[in-house]
Amino acid sequence: SACPRYTNTSCEECLKNVTCLWCTSSKKCVEYPVRSILPPSSLCELRSARWGVCWVNFEALIIAVSVVGGAILLALVVCCCCCCKKKSKKPDKDDERAAREREKRRVQQEERRAEMKSRHDEIRKKYGLFKEENPYAKFENN
Known part of the structure; x- marks a missing residue:
């Protein structure tokens, strides 16, 4: 695999290949573990792991995706409730x-x-x- 040869280089060099994961604490470039969604802590802890871009770690990425997903889900629930309430509304004056x-x-x-x-x-x-x-x-x- 091509990822380990970028070890001890830079994060940008490592992440040019989308299959690679950069660990900032150990400055290792490793193959992203595709079978597990998140990289195991034995490979690299979440706050040190970088994938895709160097300025976002996995911990922040998980929190941001969770917040955005929760907001979208909440908005859908509110819209559905408003629509159902409007349909069941009795005729007004x-x-x-x-x-x-x-x-x-x-x-x-x-x-x-x-x-x-x-x-x-x-x-x-x-x-x-x-x-x-x-x-x-x-x-x-x-």
Whole structure:
């Protein structure tokens, strides 16, 4: 493996290879133990271990990832609770007022339609255009 040859060099040189882990306390460049998520303390303790970049140790990385993950999880839970609360919310005064206004407009429209129909019927009667139910009713009275 290529990692041990960067021992006693610099962190930057070691971490150019992404499979390497730099231990600042012993200045060793070792192969990252892929099978275990975190490097064992026998290899290098967490506060001395560097992987990816030299300015962040594993201890700070674990804390930062935990805090960010917890914040994201908390935000998701809060959003879900808000959405569920909003869906189960009963209709408020604005909704009731809007429904009353819709019903009032519907009733007024029906009244206007009935009034227009009666006016049209009167005009049809006046000019003899009113359709009678039986057109032969005129001739039966003779």
